[in-house]
Amino acid sequence: MGTILQFVVLGLGLGAIYIGLGTGLLLVHRATGIINFAQGAMAMWGAFVFAQLRLDGTLVFPIGSIELERRPPVAVAALIGLATAFLLGLLVHYVIFRPVRHAPVLAQVVVSVAVMITLQALVVLRFGPNNIDVDSLIPEDSFTLLGADIPTRELVMAAIMVLLAAAVWAYLRFTRAGVATRAASENERAAVLMGFSPDRLAAVAQVVAIMLGTVAVMLGSSLTGLNADNYTLLVVPALAVLLVARMESIAIVVVAALLMGAFQSLINLLITKPFWPQWAQSGLDQVVPFAVVMVILFVQGKRLPSRGSLQTVRLPDVSIPKFKPIPAVIMLVVGVAALSFTQGTWRFGVTTSIIVMLLALSYVVLTGYLGQISLAQGAFAGAAGFCLSKVTTNWGIPFPISLILCALVATGLGMLVALPAFRIRGAQLAIVTIAAALAIERFVFNNYTLSPPEGNPIADATLFGLNLGVREGRDLARISFSVMVLVIAAILVWMFIRVASGDTGRAFLAVRANERAAASSGIDVRKTKLIGFAISAFIAGIAGCLIGFSRGQLSAESFSVFAGLQVLAVAYLGGITSVGGAIVAGVLGPLGIVYTLLRGVFDLGEYYALISGLGLIITALLNPVGIAGATREQVAWVKRKLSRSGPPPSTVPEAPAPKEPSRV
Amino acid sequence: MSEPVSDKGLHTRDLTVRYGGLVANDSVTIDVEPGKVVGLIGPNGAGKTTFVDAVTGFTACEGEILLDGTRIDALPPHERRTAGLSRTWQSGELFGNLSVAENLLVAARAGGWRTLVRDIFVPRRKKSDDVVARALDVVGLGDVADTLARDLSLGQQKLVGVARALAGGAEVLLLDEPAAGLDSMESQSFAGRIRSIADSGPGVLLIDHDMSLVLGVCDTVTVLEFGKQIFTGTPAEARTDPTVVAAYLGAPVEATHA
Numbered sequence A: 001m002g003t004i005l006q007f008v009v010l011g012l013g014l015g016a017i018y019i020g021l022g023t024g025l026l027l028v029h030r031a032t033g034i035i036n037f038a039q040g041a042m043a044m045w046g047a048f049v050f051a052q053l054r055l056d057g058t059l060v061f062p063i064g065s066i067e068l069e070r071r072p073p074v075a076v077a078a079l080i081g082l083a084t085a086f087l088l089g090l091l092v093h094y095v096i097f098r099p100v101r102h103a104p105v106l107a108q109v110v111v112s113v114a115v116m117i118t119l120q121a122l123v124v125l126r127f128g129p130n131n132i133d134v135d136s137l138i139p140e141d142s143f144t145l146l147g148a149d150i151p152t153r154e155l156v157m158a159a160i161m162v163l164l165a166a167a168v169w170a171y172l173r174f175t176r177a178g179v180a181t182r183a184a185s186e187n188e189r190a191a192v193l194m195g196f197s198p199d200r201l202a203a204v205a206q207v208v209a210i211m212l213g214t215v216a217v218m219l220g221s222s223l224t225g226l227n228a229d230n231y232t233l234l235v236v237p238a239l240a241v242l243l244v245a246r247m248e249s250i251a252i253v254v255v256a257a258l259l260m261g262a263f264q265s266l267i268n269l270l271i272t273k274p275f276w277p278q279w280a281q282s283g284l285d286q287v288v289p290f291a292v293v294m295v296i297l298f299v300q301g302k303r304l305p306s307r308g309s310l311q312t313v314r315l316p317d318v319s320i321p322k323f324k325p326i327p328a329v330i331m332l333v334v335g336v337a338a339l340s341f342t343q344g345t346w347r348f349g350v351t352t353s354i355i356v357m358l359l360a361l362s363y364v365v366l367t368g369y370l371g372q373i374s375l376a377q378g379a380f381a382g383a384a385g386f387c388l389s390k391v392t393t394n395w396g397i398p399f400p401i402s403l404i405l406c407a408l409v410a411t412g413l414g415m416l417v418a419l420p421a422f423r424i425r426g427a428q429l430a431i432v433t434i435a436a437a438l439a440i441e442r443f444v445f446n447n448y449t450l451s452p453p454e455g456n457p458i459a460d461a462t463l464f465g466l467n468l469g470v471r472e473g474r475d476l477a478r479i480s481f482s483v484m485v486l487v488i489a490a491i492l493v494w495m496f497i498r499v500a501s502g503d504t505g506r507a508f509l510a511v512r513a514n515e516r517a518a519a520s521s522g523i524d525v526r527k528t529k530l531i532g533f534a535i536s537a538f539i540a541g542i543a544g545c546l547i548g549f550s551r552g553q554l555s556a557e558s559f560s561v562f563a564g565l566q567v568l569a570v571a572y573l574g575g576i577t578s579v580g581g582a583i584v585a586g587v588l589g590p591l592g593i594v595y596t597l598l599r600g601v602f603d604l605g606e607y608y609a610l611i612s613g614l615g616l617i618i619t620a621l622l623n624p625v626g627i628a629g630a631t632r633e634q635v636a637w638v639k640r641k642l643s644r645s646g647p648p649p650s651t652v653p654e655a656p657a658p659k660e661p662s663r664v
Numbered sequence B: 001m002s003e004p005v006s007d008k009g010l011h012t013r014d015l016t017v018r019y020g021g022l023v024a025n026d027s028v029t030i031d032v033e034p035g036k037v038v039g040l041i042g043p044n045g046a047g048k049t050t051f052v053d054a055v056t057g058f059t060a061c062e063g064e065i066l067l068d069g070t071r072i073d074a075l076p077p078h079e080r081r082t083a084g085l086s087r088t089w090q091s092g093e094l095f096g097n098l099s100v101a102e103n104l105l106v107a108a109r110a111g112g113w114r115t116l117v118r119d120i121f122v123p124r125r126k127k128s129d130d131v132v133a134r135a136l137d138v139v140g141l142g143d144v145a146d147t148l149a150r151d152l153s154l155g156q157q158k159l160v161g162v163a164r165a166l167a168g169g170a171e172v173l174l175l176d177e178p179a180a181g182l183d184s185m186e187s188q189s190f191a192g193r194i195r196s197i198a199d200s201g202p203g204v205l206l207i208d209h210d211m212s213l214v215l216g217v218c219d220t221v222t223v224l225e226f227g228k229q230i231f232t233g234t235p236a237e238a239r240t241d242p243t244v245v246a247a248y249l250g251a252p253v254e255a256t257h258a
Helices: A002-032 A039-056 A074-100 A105-127 A152-174 A176-186 A188-193 A198-224 A228-233 A235-244 A250-270 A284-303 A325-340 A344-369 A377-393 A401-421 A426-445 A479-501 A503-513 A515-520 A525-551 A561-574 A579-588 A593-600 A605-622 A626-644 B048-056 B077-083 B100-108 B113-121 B130-138 B154-166 B184-199 B211-217 B235-240 B242-249
Strands: A058-060 A065-067 A142-145 A148-151 B010-019 B022-028 B037-041 B062-067 B085-087 B172-176 B203-207 B220-225 B228-233
Touching (some): A002 A039, A002 A176, A002 A235, A002 A250, A039 A058, A039 A105, A039 A228, A039 A235, A074 A105, A074 A198, A105 A228, A152 A250, A176 A198, A188 A198, A228 A561, A235 A426, A284 A401, A344 A377, A344 A479, A344 A503, A344 A525, A344 A579, A344 A593, A377 A401, A377 A525, A401 A426, A401 A525, A426 A561, A479 A525, A479 A579, A479 B113, A503 A525, A503 B100, A503 B113, A515 B077, A525 B113, A561 A579, A561 A605, A561 A626, A579 A593, B022 B220, B022 B228, B037 B048, B037 B211, B048 B172, B085 B154, B100 B154, B130 B154, B130 B184, B154 B172, B154 B184, B184 B203, B184 B211, B211 B235, B220 B235, B228 B235, B228 B242, B235 B242
Parallel strands (some): B037 B203, B037 B220, B085 B172, B172 B203
Antiparallel strands (some): A058 A065, A142 A148, B010 B062, B220 B228
16 A cells, blocks of 8 residues: 555656646647647756756757856756746747648647657757756655655655646636637637737747746656656657646646556556566556547547637648659669669668658658548558568568568558547547557567567568578678669559549548548548558558668667657658659658768768758748649749740639649 | 328438537428429528538437438438438538549549559549539539639539539439529529429429529428428418518518519
């Protein structure tokens, strides 16, 4: 009994952090309608500044730093940390979130994910990838109750965060500005009528939210030390808490946050018991938020409030692809040439680009065509990759059956994740999928019983006696392996074009445009989503297997949540709606051609994650059709210019263009 | 209220829709037989669109809905559509980023796993169907087949909505204010098109605010007020029925559309 109480109290420390992040999420959602996936990443920056100041007196800025002569006192360091958070909140609001306040949910999710990976990358660059140990702000003491040592630190932390959350509640409840913020979440005009600028209210909310989170992270950083990945991903349980509170009630956020922390802590007690199976020990606490999210969404589903505001910006347009033999042959020749004229790391870069192109293509199917958001594509790829390790080394199943079998496993997983998409969409689906991805990463990929720490070897592929292995002696990337990747990619792209230009692709686009109208036209919306997730996960699964073959073994890092989000970043950057976009994404993608260039020629490899995050922010804000889409628009404009010297494109898009050839 | 001569077409029995405490449709019983045009009129908020939503499966309801003698009230919307019950939307609800012809093809060709396999291995060579051309012809919009749906005027979008409801075959059409964006000339010719649709087989339920259109083209008219069915009869009876005049028309119709 005493031990249980002790673990519950220990969990309250984590719960206090969830209060900070969850209340912030609620406030930002109330004021802007945006679900900010970057809440954890934003909150940790100020805490890192604070921790570094206390550690060695260095004041770290995003660029440059100042070495102070003495370590500043705790209060000064904390004030500087909070001031940084304040400025970051203003910056993120005015530069990033404000411009997308009327954008489609997809763009909002992508923007906040972009902020998340950018800040995570920046923290790793500026503060290093390792844990920073932090002394506790609160005196570490304990008392004895029921024969167990009960720490006071966690209790005090929880009390402070409850008080701060109560202050936010009072702001929303009793001040005119707070009432206007609540009104704005129903209808922005209501806030205007009360004499407030919804925009100013949103800025206030954003700043209060980030400072609340920063306080929570500062207090909590002594629990396990500061770590960029962990604190960025603490947003996932906080999102689960937000859903439990139906995005409305701060009181429920507080209670649910404390319960979540306590429960996760109890699970850590449970798995140490001898009766608990060893295979279910790792990452079980991360399964909790996922389970909570699933239950809430299935119970409440459509009744969760969503903000009623007009969307003034359309989703990026899709042009139905057509198989054109000449460009296809040119692409293949370019691909083969790129592989033959390179070697070593460069050929490996080109090969990786082709694989990342496939991952991006899986986003094109799901997000570009079907309009569904998934942050779990990396997990689909990883599931297939890990399956490949078992299938090739334990069972000896030959290539290419092994490849298809494992891609089908990913397909099954994808269809499972599609089930919540029957009831929810948009940002809520993003929450489910990122929670699923995190649960899979921690529970499966990082699980030593399922995935041994010494690695998951994958046997080289052979076909009719031809060795398709990636390495031989000092050759890092054999040409036969690279050509195999190219051929598989070409087949998948060709199949994608057939599906996208066929009845299935049209049904996808109909569902994306308008689910009600699609249903009233006889389309089974659920089945269509299931098919979309299946195709997308299949492609991601093949890509995951190819990543596996290219490494010869698999480690969890290849398929972490962040790796998956980085692919989303380049997929969106390239253009989420077309094969061309996927190809651009491949070139830009992690460990691909541009990365090899950055690392090999400019020695900037460590900045890759930061650059891709910033690139995604800029794309999402300025150019939602991506690089490929913008290029296509410009080419179309030049063609029009040449054919009839028409008006510039700013006036053209409204008028139908009868001269363009029929796409039907 | 006349007893149906056959169980062909659409029949609702005591269809009731409740939103919380509000009764949006109170025991509405309507028969739309093949070849007949039935008008559904009533002031704003009378529950006309709610009725269409309930019949097509977009709103939960009590009571019976029969299509060609079969209960369909348990079916999801897309299955009611494939069973032959087709609707349009008050606000058009076209697939804006698809061309007009593609909008119709969505309705004409069902998706599914089998379609997926066929798309990959034996894609259709012929991209456009006669079905599309015929449906567009019925609404007189053959020349905009390749235009993006969102580039059309609202009036044209609603007509495309009618064509989309026709594409792929329909036993009964439920048209929710299809003529709201048309001028009086276009409205006149639209009346003729509705008549010819009905003459070619399907039953039509027509909601519209244009009284001359509704009373001119319909075989029978049902009037809703606050969710209650206050009148069902011929247009001629409706013009003189005191309850209808009081509730909706305000004055005898002859005077209003002169």
